[in-house]
Amino acid sequence: MKIKDMATLDLTRYPNELLWLLLLTANFLAILIAYKSFGKTGLYIWIPISTILANIQVLKMVDLFSIGVTLGNITYASSFLATDILSENYQKRDAGKAVLIGFFSLFSTVIIMHIALAFKPNDADFIQDSFTRIFGLLPRIALGSLIAYGVAQFHDVWAYDFWKKRFPAAKFIWLRNNASTMLSQLLDTLIFTTIAFWGMVETNVFLEILTTTYLVKWLVAIADTPFIYIAKIMFDRNWINNDS
Template sequence: MTILHFIFPPLSNEILWLLLLLANFFSILAAYRFFGKTGLYIWIPISTILANIQVLKMVDLFTIGVTLGNITYASSFLVTDILSENYGKASARKAVFIGFFSLSATVIIMNLALMFKPNEVDFIQESLKNIFSLLPRIALASLVAYGISQLHDVWAYNFWKTRLPQMKFLWLRNNA
């Protein structure tokens, strides 16, 4: 049981999905509000690492079996678009490389941690293995997809920004 089980009654996966969406969105807003550009840079490794852990969990949403992590992963695109819009292409590219570095470092460090022989009273080793021993395979595919998709997103956003700089085309730049 998590602490949220004491706050909320049992909720459907669809309601939890909506809450996860709102939690991601408001976390980005809070990071930006309290820390500015640095807050957006902070969100990138958070979203990248969490998405690669969440993707291990299969759930049913609207009668379809899906993995978690999609909302959290997609939130990184919103952040790079905000960085592109307000701080330029170089800032957005920097965020992409921060995400790439943070996931790579997480995979290496957590796999080294798993190599330690646990103490006799340790009870968490197997749980950590269940999560993080799969991470290298997931992360490799994720890093390739992340790098290609994020760098393309930054390029496409700036491509449309130079051709349609008016604020009324922000929706197109964000979605094209």
């Protein structure tokens, strides 16, 4: 494939299910690359990336296996992988710091983008309407995300540490990873979906979003298990650059 062809690569011809797997892989590989390249700092970098992107992507509805779901679940759920790697390879306080970084990044995005929206656009401007459609809804999305993010992420950090103390052996990484993340994802889904979508969509649509959102996050939690083992191997074999 020529470079000029890559620039115009059209992925819309692929089914959503294949694109979902591609997005899943891209997110998890990005975390490992960031971790390999920048160490602990790379995981901190990923947190605001995933938080901001997920809160934009969540506004888009897509069909997966004939079920309507909100986009953004993979990217948002990937932040749990980042904090779990911090909990596994470092300390509880390192994972807690990542959660606070996520709070700050989302709050800053909401404030700065609303100031940007307040500017009167030039007559030649063509992006204001699109900006308004995306970031005009962001405060409610962001409020739901901030509350859900805080409850779920701090629970995840606590739960991972709880299970790690009781099952410290490396062979139980899968247990502490999934036991902490799956319940945390349930808390996140209940809180976020209620704040972000209750009253904005019909009840049956709301329940569908609630159910399918958790199902997708549950699947992502299972899928990220091999990647936390890879991150553990990278750490144990000192393959991490610029670690601190």
